[in-house]
Every structure is written in structure tokens, then in C-alpha cells.
Amino acid sequence: MPQYAEFGADFSITLYTSIVILLLCDFCVIAAMRVAVIGAGVIGLSTAQSIYEHYHEKVSPLTIEVYADVFTPLTTSDGAAGLWQPYLYDEGNVQETKWNKETFDYLLSFHSSSESVKMGIFLQSGYNLCTERVPEPSFKDTVLGFRELTQRELDVFPGYSYGWFNTALMVEGKTYLPWLMNWLSQRGIKFYHRKITSFKELADGGADVIINCTGVRSGALQPDPELTPGRGQIIKVDAPWIKHWILTHNFTTGVYNSPYIIPGSRLVTVGGIFQRGNWSEQDNSIDHKKVWEEACELEPSLKHAQIVQDWTGLRPVRSKVRLERETMRSGSNTFEVIHNYGHGGYGLTIHRGCAEEAARLFGEILQQKGHQTKPKSRL
Amino acid sequence: MKAVKVAVVGAGVIGLSTAVRLSEALQNSSVTILSEKFSPDTTSDGAAGILLPEVFPDIPLDRQRRWFKETFDHLQGIIESPEAPEAGVFLSSGYHIFKEVPSDPKPLWSEYVFGFRFMTDREMKRFPNHKFGQAFTSLKCECPRYLPWLEKRFRGAGGQIKREKVTDLQQLTSTYDVIVNCSGVWAHHLAGDKGVYPVRGQILKLRATWLKNFIRDGDGKTYIYPGIDYVTIGGTRQKDDWRLELDKGDSEDMMKQCSQLEPSLQKAEVLEEWVGLRPGRKNPRIESEWLQAGDRQVLLVHNYGHGGCGITLSWGSALDALELVRNGLQKKPPIEKIF
Numbered sequence: 128m129p130q131y132a133e134f135g136a137d138f139s140i141t142l143y144t145s146i147v148i149l150l151l152c153d154f155c156v157i158a159a160m161r162v163a164v165i166g167a168g169v170i171g172l173s174t175a176q177s178i179y180e181h182y183h184e185k186v187s188p189l190t191i192e193v194y195a196d197v198f199t200p201l202t203t204s205d206g207a208a209g210l211w212q213p214y215l216y217d218e219g220n221v222q223e224t225k226w227n228k229e230t231f232d233y234l235l236s237f238h239s240s241s242e243s244v245k246m247g248i249f250l251q252s253g254y255n256l257c258t259e260r261v262p263e264p265s266f267k268d269t270v271l272g273f274r275e276l277t278q279r280e281l282d283v284f285p286g287y288s289y290g291w292f293n294t295a296l297m298v299e300g301k302t303y304l305p306w307l308m309n310w311l312s313q314r315g316i317k318f319y320h321r322k323i324t325s326f327k328e329l330a331d332g333g334a335d336v337i338i339n340c341t342g343v344r345s346g347a348l349q350p351d352p353e354l355t356p357g358r359g360q361i362i363k364v365d366a367p368w369i370k371h372w373i374l375t376h377n378f379t380t381g382v383y384n385s386p387y388i389i390p391g392s393r394l395v396t397v398g399g400i401f402q403r404g405n406w407s408e409q410d411n412s413i414d415h416k417k418v419w420e421e422a423c424e425l426e427p428s429l430k431h432a433q434i435v436q437d438w439t440g441l442r443p444v445r446s447k448v449r450l451e452r453e454t455m456r457s458g459s460n461t462f463e464v465i466h467n468y469g470h471g472g473y474g475l476t477i478h479r480g481c482a483e484e485a486a487r488l489f490g491e492i493l494q495q496k497g498h499q500t501k502p503k504s505r506l
Numbered sequence: 507m508k509a510v511k512v513a514v515v516g517a518g519v520i521g522l523s524t525a526v527r528l529s530e531a532l533q534n535s536s537v538t539i540l541s542e543k544f545s546p547d548t549t550s551d552g553a554a555g556i557l558l559p560e561v562f563p564d565i566p567l568d569r570q571r572r573w574f575k576e577t578f579d580h581l582q583g584i585i586e587s588p589e590a591p592e593a594g595v596f597l598s599s600g601y602h603i604f605k606e607v608p609s610d611p612k613p614l615w616s617e618y619v620f621g622f623r624f625m626t627d628r629e630m631k632r633f634p635n636h637k638f639g640q641a642f643t644s645l646k647c648e649c650p651r652y653l654p655w656l657e658k659r660f661r662g663a664g665g666q667i668k669r670e671k672v673t674d675l676q677q678l679t680s681t682y683d684v685i686v687n688c689s690g691v692w693a694h695h696l697a698g699d700k701g702v703y704p705v706r707g708q709i710l711k712l713r714a715t716w717l718k719n720f721i722r723d724g725d726g727k728t729y730i731y732p733g734i735d736y737v738t739i740g741g742t743r744q745k746d747d748w749r750l751e752l753d754k755g756d757s758e759d760m761m762k763q764c765s766q767l768e769p770s771l772q773k774a775e776v777l778e779e780w781v782g783l784r785p786g787r788k789n790p791r792i793e794s795e796w797l798q799a800g801d802r803q804v805l806l807v808h809n810y811g812h813g814g815c816g817i818t819l820s821w822g823s824a825l826d827a828l829e830l831v832r833n834g835l836q837k838k839p840p841i842e843k844i845f
Binding site: 238239240241243244249250251252271272274276277279280283292294297366367368369370371390392393427428429430431432 | 591592594595596599628717769
């Protein structure tokens with residue numbers, strides 16, 4: 128059974144749960160299904176996990192296979208700093224706010240467990256700094272101890288006149304992804320190092336349901352004008368005296384184009400680049416200079432810190448997450464695709480909520496297919 | 507006029523802070539530190555170093571506030587500069603948790619740290635055996651880095667260092683005009699002060715780089731302080747215990763207690779065990795007296811007995827010691843032998 132938050136937060140009975148109950152009533156065991164997940168970043172792996180958790184007992188056998196051209200530590204998720212924090216405002220996208228919160232509560236439930244270190248989960252407090260007073264963010268009640276910054280705290284960060292302090296979770300891709308892969312392979316999920324060039328390819332190979340978690344390169348499988356890369360370049364620094372994340376917000380230059388400093392379990396991630404439409408995965412020296420100079424201005428103690436490496440990644444930016452079903456044809460066969468991509472700079476932040484929703488959509492597919500070997504007799 | 511010769515006895519955080527302030531402020535003087543131990547072998551070196559005062563019963567509250575604020579402001583100046591990592595000073599946030607609501611839920615230092623507030627219910631859920639908590643951000647000052655940084659500053663101001671054990675303050679009077687006694691718990695012998703007693707503290711240094719926030723139980727005996735190179739967990743507060751040997755039972759106890767608060771500690775590697783003797787005293791002794799040395803009068807200023815608050819009060823009490831030296835020199839300068 129999936130782990131729900133123990134931390135007394137909201138436990139919402141979702142539509143998904145009612146469908147599960149419905150399934151339990153109407154079906155006993157469902158015949159073989161083959162699921163092909165494309166993508167082994169945090170989205171692909173966590174979706175495979177949710178589907179397995181909910182359906183491995185109801186579908187027999189349930190074959191889940193993950194296909195990807197890159198695996199950890201080379202995915203986009205691996206480069207992310209790993210701070211759980213959505214964009215400040217969801218612009219009415221309450222669905223995503225809900226999924227973000229689900230993810231936070233889910234991760235928090237593991238925090239005190241023996242698995243936390245192996246999962247790459249830990250708590251860290253920090254600062255969100257703004258140059259003007261702005262409305263409170265969507266996540267203020269989800270994180271812990273959210274409050275406004277006092278004037279004395281703001282005095283430590285010259286140039287910023289308003290902001291918040293809170294404690295949030297870190298989930299480091301470089302640790303979390305191997306943990307997920309281990310979790311999955313222990314349960315029989317297989318991994319294939321292969322670049323998939325079409326959904327049809329997998330359907331013809333026998334996949335009943337394809338889960339499309341291909342992130343920024345989803346357009347290669349199916350053109351999507353709403354999807355664009357949000358190029359990010361970061362610098363990893365050895366600065367173990369920094370114990371808080373510091374995010375600055377500049378509403379003119381836009382999200383993540385303002386310096387941020389996020390300590391991890393080993394190194395500190397320094398960033399502040401978000402270039403829409405830039406497909407280059409090469410480190411750029413001008414970007415490096417901008418990131419470094421702005422970070423040192425924000426946090427002078429960085430000045431003599433040792434730089435370890437640069438890294439560039441492409442955030443899968445979209446107006447909102449594409450999380451929906453699509454029925455496709457290959458010859459005379461139809462097959463189902465569940466799209467789960469376009470999580471921008473908040474993939475780790477939202478992954479669990481989306482994975483659970485994708486699993487719910489999978490349940491819908493099961494219900495509609497009506498596959499059954501032994502229907503429960505009703506007298 | 508001859509330069510005034512000042513001896514500072516002790517090279518822990520109190521000795522070094524005092525020596526730096528003296529060497530930078532006093533005109534026409536030379537300052538020499540005399541100590542048996544230097545960093546990393548002083549009591550200060552093992553302290554976690556979080557700035558947090560306790561309240562002493564007999565010293566006016568204003569003076570205590572001043573000690574703390576002076577130190578806090580001084581260290582805050584360092585964190586905002588590129589010297590911060592070399593000095594070992596940084597911002598540290600965390601929790602104080604209490605099994606019962608304390609008599610003063612909002613202590614006097616709450617206005618000097620950053621963002622002091624009570625913990626929320628959700629935050630308290632992590633600690634089912636505790637009923638109440640305080641959350642705030644303070645400064646952490648790690649002496650293995652801070653003391654060498656102070657020493658560099660001291661030498662830059664012309665200070666001298668002599669590695670020697672002082673066993674008798676009177677003996678120093680033949681060479682020095684002013685003696686500042688920063689001998690910590692050893693003032694018990696050196697100044698014959700039975701009012702200063704050891705409060706033995708044993709700690710463990712762990713490698714747990716994922717820990718960022720401190721947690722301290724209100725009893726003061728269970729705490730977790732993430733530092734630059736390791737996490738300090740503790741501890742003990744054994745009054746009148748002079749043992750500098752490690753106690754296996756103490757280590758086991760603190761590992762058990764701290765793991766209850768922070769389960770992930772069970773995955774942490776133990777790097778080192780350490781013992782130090784806090785210079786306990788009812789109140790810190792910061793006052794002056796005169797020693798007779800033949801026909802000379804030598805000023806003796808005491809600055810010791812800060813208990814577990816040495817680092818927290820270091821810069822502020824060093825200022826008081828400096829003032830005592832200045833006042834003493836004005837009132838009664840050393841008489842020159844005119845022959």
C-alpha cells in the first residue's frame with residue numbers, strides 16, 4: 128500500500144481512491160498487462176513506482192519496463208539541487224499546488240525513517256529574498272515554520288527588502304534516483320538503455336500502456352509547441368559552512384534568473400540561469416561568470432570557496448504539466464499513452480503527486496479495458 | 507615612557523579575544539600570550555560554538571546583555587565578509603525542545619538572535635516526547651578555525667606568543683606590568699579560586715553532512731550541532747568532575763539520546779570522541795586587583811569562569827577586561843625606577 132503522510136497533514140480522499148475501491152469491488156484479478164515507461168528521471172521512476180504499488184496485486188502479471196537513453200547520474204533530475212520548492216505562484220493551477228503538497232507530505236513521512244539517508248531526504252531551512260513586498264507563496268502552509276523575515280535578517284542581505292524564512296525538504300536526485308531504481312529492480316522492474324523513437328515502436332513490441340516521461344525531449348515523440356527547454360547552468364562549490372538555502376526573486380528577470388545558493392549533502396549548488404529556448408547542454412563561461420559574481424555578492428563567504436564543477440541541464444518547461452491520457456493507434460491495434468512531462472524546474476517538488484495521478488489514470492485504463500480472468504460472482 | 511608590558515595567561519577563546527582587543531586598542535604597550543595549550547587543544551576547541559547565553563544570578567542583566575550583543579555583532583560582521591570560512595563563523599538555525607514548558611519561554615537572549623519564535627504544531631510532531639519548542643537562527647563560531655584566525659589578527663597587531671605553562675601569577679610580576687588571567691577552569695589553582703569548578707563535557711564528532719539544523723533539548727544534555735567539518739553531538743554536564751579521560755558510557759548514552767531526536771544519526775560515522783572541562787562558576791569573574799611586586803604594583807585583571815558560554819560572551823567580556831586594564835593603567839601607572 129502506498130505510504131501516506133503520517134504527519135497529521137491533510138489526508139485527502141481523492142477521486143483516485145474511490146476508483147480503487149470500485150475496482151476492488153468489480154474485479155478480482157486482471158490479466159497480464161505490459162507497461163512501458165519511457166524516461167528514467169525522477170518522473171519516470173516514481174511513476175513506475177506508483178503504478179507498481181497500486182496495481183501489482185490487481186494485475187497478474189504486471190510487467191513494467193523502463194526505457195531510457197540516460198540513467199542516473201546523467202539525467203536532468205540528477206543535476207537539480209534538490210530543494211522542494213514550487214514556483215512562488217501557481218497562477219490558479221491548483222492541481223499542481225495539490226500535487227506539490229502531496230509530494231512534500233510523502234517525503235516528510237520518510238524523513239524520520241531509517242530510509243531517509245538512503246533516499247537522499249533531509250530538512251533544510253532557508254531564505255526567499257525579494258526586492259519588494261509580494262503576496263505570500265502557494266506553498267506557505269505546506270512547508271514548516273513559514274514566516275516573514277525580520278528587518279535584522281534582511282540587513283544580512285543588502286539589496287533585499289522583503290522575504291520569508293521556512294524549513295523545507297531536500298531530495299537529492301543523485302541519491303533518490305538510485306534508491307528508486309533499486310526499489311524497482313527488487314520488485315522485478317526491468318531497465319533498458321535504449322533511445323525510443325516512437326510510441327509505435329513500443330506498442331508493436333507488445334506494450335499495452337506507455338507512460339511518457341521523456342521530459343524536455345518529449346517533442347521528439349510527439350510535437351508539443353508548449354514545451355520548451357529552460358536551460359540552467361549551475362556551479363557546484365565546496366562550502367560546508369553554508370547551512371541554509373538562499374533563493375532570490377527578481378520579477379523582472381523571471382524565475383531562476385536571479386542568484387540562488389542551495390547547500391546539498393556534500394556540495395553547494397550555486398545557480399541563477401533560466402534561458403527559455405536554449406537547447407545547449409554545454410557549460411558557458413559567460414553564464415558561469417554571471418552566476419559566480421552574483422552569488423558572491425549575495426553571499427560573500429563564497430569568495431574563497433573551492434569550485435568543484437559546472438553543470439548544465441535543460442528544464443522541461445511548459446505552461447503547465449502535461450498529465451493526461453491519450454489513445455493511439457498502430458495499425459489495427461489501439462494502445463494507451465499516459466503523458467507525464469513538462470515539470471519545468473519543479474520535477475522533484477511535484478513528482479509524487481504526479482506519479483499518483485498517473486497511477487490513477489492507469490486505473491481508469493484498467494477499468495475501461497475491463498480485462499478480467501475471474502470476475503467476482505455477484506449473487 | 508616605557509611601553510607597558512601585558513601578559514595574557516591562556517589561549518582559549520577568552521585569552522585570545524582579550525589579547526586581540528588589548529593589542530589593537532592599547533597604545534604604547536606590548537602584549538604577550540602565555541599558555542600551555544593552544545588550538546586545537548584548548549577547551550574552546552571542543553565546544554560546538556553556538557551563540558547562546560545563560561543568565562548569571564549576580565551580574566546586572568544589562569551587563570550580561572551587553573556581553574552577548576557585543577559578541578554577536580562582532581561575529582555577525584565576520585559572516586558578512588569573505589573571511590567567514592577562515593574564521594569558522596556562520597549562520598545556524600535550529601530548535602530548542604522541551605519536555606515541559608519552561609518557566610521563561612521567551613528568554614532574555616531571544617531578542618538578540620534572529621527570528622525567534624515558538625515552534626508550530628507540525629514542527630513539534632517530530633518530537634513526540636516534547637511539548638514545547640523554540641525556533642531561531644543564531645551564529646556558530648568554531649574555535650578550531652576561530653582561534654587561529656584570532657591569533658593571526660593578534661600577531662598582526664604586534665602580539666607575541668610564548669608556549670609555556672604558568673603555575674604562579676606572582677612570578678610574572680617581575681616581567682610584566684599587567685597580567686590578564688584567562689586561565690579558564692585552571693583559575694581554580696592559578697588564582698586559588700575554589701568558586702571555579704569543572705563542568706565536564708564529553709561530545710562525539712560525527713560525519714553526517716545531510717544535517718543542517720541544530721536540535722537541543724532543554725535539559726542541555728542532549729544536543730546536535732551541525733558544523734563545518736562534522737556534527738557535534740552531546741553531551742554531559744558533570745559538575746566537579748576533573749576527568750579528562752573518555753567515558754564509554756557517556757558516549758553510548760549521548761548516541762542513544764540524540765538518535766531518538768534525529769534517527770538518521772544512526773547512519774553517521776563517528777569521527778572522534780572528545781572531553782573538555784567547562785569553567786563553571788556562579789558568575790564569570792571579570793574584575794581587577796593589584797599584586798605587590800617589591801615596590802611595584804602590578805595590575806591583575808581576571809577574565810574567567812564563563813561556564814558553557816565562553817564563545818558566546820568572548821568579545822563582550824574581552825571589552826570589559828580591556829576597560830579594566832585601561833582604567834587600572836590610568837589610575838596607577840607602573841612606577842619607573844629612577845636611579
